[in-house]
Amino acid sequence: MSLPKVLIIGCGFGGLFAARALRGAPVDVTVVDRTNHHLFQPLLYQVATAGLAAPAIAEPIRRILGGQSNTSVLYGEAQRVDVAARTVILEDGEALTYDHLILATGATDSYFGHDAWRAHAPGLKTLHDAFEIRRRVLLAFEHAERERDPTRRAAWLTFVVIGGGATGVELAGTLAEIARHTLKGEYRRYDPRNARVVLVEAIDRVLPPYPPELSERARLQLERLGVTVWLGKRVSGIDAQGVQLGGERLEAKTVVWCAGIAATPIGATIRVPLGHGGRVIVAPDLSVPGHPEIQVIGDLALLPGHQPPIPGVAPAAKQMGRHAARNVLAALRGRPTRAFRYRDYGQLATIGRSAAVAMVGRIRFWGWLAWVTWLTAHIFFLIGFRNRLVVLIDWAWAYWTFERSARIVTRAAGDDARGQTPVDKS
């Protein structure tokens, strides 16, 4: 008699915590991901801004789940769900059958129908994205050193971040720090402190999920770090030379897109009605209405009744992952499934050196204290995931442990000796 098959698609925070919650359970678990690693996404902006090496925030899924004997890990890209056949089809046509499916493929960047902008303004979702942004940022300063025309040099030294959410804010703050501090004194033909970092947001404040008071605190801290914050400006065009904002033009060689996300397309293949951003509308127990054998979690899910709305953050995905796993086990035991309720332990957004905003219950704070809180929380969670403060010491000790600290496959970008993008050889 074979065990019930639980198939988990995606191994971000949601998928990983679902898999872990099934440890030791009488089920046959298969986890499919299109990369070989679980990514600690809250620190991805640090890789994009050269503060951390990729292996410090990425861990092979096999290593995390290797000791879990009821679980297999497959490297593959799920293309669609065949609800009638209860299978998921991978990119090479292989069909994986399931008794229970947990869909946790998350979100991707949305350019609101302007897909041509992507080539000029990459988003930040994967390690590959982070490498691409890091490459563009670092090379912009190099090109500026070779460029003798002041107007063109200024375009190399203008960095535009589009979108004032958490990722846009932390990227803009860190880019300003790189220009003002990290690179100081390393160039002969210009002063990197004259580089300009512009954060563009369409509505009238940054960090919209936060109360207006904290948005204003965030804006003030960004300006103090050297970021120019443009509020209420909507992007109407992006090309290799810069950004168009209605009648206004910003000449900039480096543009990063943090303005919109959409659900990954596999959600649509379940063929149920989708909600805002292409998310799958789920029942209170996270199952798909009419399909109790399918649960959708994390950024791919939309739980309509929940007030306040569940934010797209790691703790929410983790809680949903654990909850979905428990509901699978309940269903297998013939017990009723339970409704999901998000527990909000607080919200933190970092802005840069000594700059952050925080909200814990009714308490709101900002500046150095919020930043230290953010740092402590993230080091704590990173260590909980695996002790990464000692990644390098790992290597010195590799002799004893047989561990290796950089087993990371990335999807690499096409590169070009000189151009900022393939279409831009100037």
Added chain:
Amino acid sequence: MSLPKVLIIGCGFGGLFAARALRGAPVDVTVVDRTNHHLFQPLLYQVATAGLAAPAIAEPIRRILGGQSNTSVLYGEAQRVDVAARTVILEDGEALTYDHLILATGATDSYFGHDAWRAHAPGLKTLHDAFEIRRRVLLAFEHAERERDPTRRAAWLTFVVIGGGATGVELAGTLAEIARHTLKGEYRRYDPRNARVVLVEAIDRVLPPYPPELSERARLQLERLGVTVWLGKRVSGIDAQGVQLGGERLEAKTVVWCAGIAATPIGATIRVPLGHGGRVIVAPDLSVPGHPEIQVIGDLALLPGHQPPIPGVAPAAKQMGRHAARNVLAALRGRPTRAFRYRDYGQLATIGRSAAVAMVGRIRFWGWLAWVTWLTAHIFFLIGFRNRLVVLIDWAWAYWTFERSARIVTRAAGDDARGQTPVDKS
């Protein structure tokens, strides 16, 4: 009155040590490199085998030379030397003038005229190469987990290293360790310990620059680590499915090329006679005969009178770099230049865990003691270059130092979701 211009092309060990030796001298130094980093090449195989993150062995050239006020760093690729005009032409046509030129662009892989082999068997010279090898090795184990046909799975689990020099030996030894130890217990459909690592060498022993006794010691240690060593076998073909060795066929999805190097092509643009492997034949003082204003160092140079021949190792490049810089300064002061003499402090080759061979003066040793000597020497030199054991602690301390530990631009490869190489979708 402007200072004499010293132009250094390439910032490996030779170029870097030349630049450093000109610190404070009354010259105007420009260093050109086609990457933004100096690479600690002796540990590159550790990046290729996922033991180290790239930033641990790569340091921005600007950061190393930033405090040297007479020195500019330019990111660019030198295409050719115009000896008559005393300029070096970069990839975009920019011409850099010089009074003294130090050419230090090193070597590249040679496929002995079989350039089609490159796509199936990458070499290991740059970080990009290391990422490509790491990607292929890690994905081979993943493909093996998805492959159900035993013959095709065996091809995914066969790793061929071509060339029994130092790089080939350390790669083969480390690959065997990954299969036997690192990945143990992480796969459900096969045992990674059954993976096969084959080291192929055309002559009758590995590590040919070493005495035969140490070559035999190296071979025995390789076999003990689990490597199959094939001596006296010449490769006659490489394709996406494996390697042809005369009448023999080895089905293998992952092949690495460590069998041949050739000088970088810029040497030929000086239009003087070239020696073995396309190297520039230099006078005893490292200058190009007939061109006292040009010096060639490192793997690009061939010094015919020197006995024994200068090995292509970091200490030789460093010594030549320093020597070339001193000769430039001597010439500027109207003093005679001096002949270069390589000082051999010993040779070390690592093979794997507790396995190495060493030669210090007349003393030869191997095994654990040689391996500890190798480890100590490399940690020492890596620390001397910059303290890399604390790269991660760097980050925790980044607040105080304003340093960032991953400012590395690599030349990324085109990638593909499933194929081992673009021509191989199987």
